[in-house]
Amino acid sequence: MKKAPDPIDKHVGSRVRMQRILMKMSQEKLGEALGLTFQQVQKYEKGTNRIGASRLQQISKTLNVPPSFFFEGAPNSQPASGDGFAEESSSQYVVDFLSTAEGLHLNRAFARIKDPKVRKRVIDLISTLAEQDEVAREPGIGDTADK
Incomplete structure (x- = not known):
């Protein structure tokens, strides 16, 4: 049975991916620079393979x-303190999104x-579109068949 990737390995990998994409570098180019295959870069980015200290330095x-x-x-x-219920970092979804x-x-x-003003209009537009998308995906909405 495969073990799930460690959350820190996944995080480090997602940060590698984010920076690589920001630099407009392909997995293949990063792999070439490191002497690796693009498949190995993929495994690092997904957190399925742990990145060693010397490789992280490279x-x-x-x-x-x-x-x-x-x-x-x-x-x-x-370990989380308090009642034992830990919430995912509220910024993790931002990191995940920016890694795409x-x-x-x-x-x-x-x-x-x-x-x-233009920024605010863009935010308002995206918020409206997101709300409309959520409503459209609700069960029963958009169904034309009478039951």
């Missing part, structure tokens, strides 16, 4: 970031908009 040099960059926002490895090509594209485009 990756940080290739992607022009300090090694600490890959741990920023990492899940806390300490869509997220980076949207973020770059939005960052180019300098007018605060």
Whole structure:
């Protein structure tokens, strides 16, 4: 039975992916720079293979970031205090989204908009579209068949 990737390995891998995409570098190009196959880069990015310290140093040099960059926002490895219920970091979904090509594209485009009024209109538009999408996916909405 396969063991699930460690949350920190997944986080580090997602940060590698995010920085690679920000630099507009393919998995193949990163692999070439590191002497690896693109499949190995994929495994690192998914967290299925753990990245060793020396390899992480190589990756940080290739992607022009300090090694600490890959741990920023990492899940806390300490046991949760309190009643035993731990919530996922509220920023994790942002990291996950920005690790996708869509997220980076949207973020770059939005960052180019300098007018605060236009930014607000974009946010309002996206919020409205998201609400409409949620309503459209609700059971019974859009069904035309009478039962």
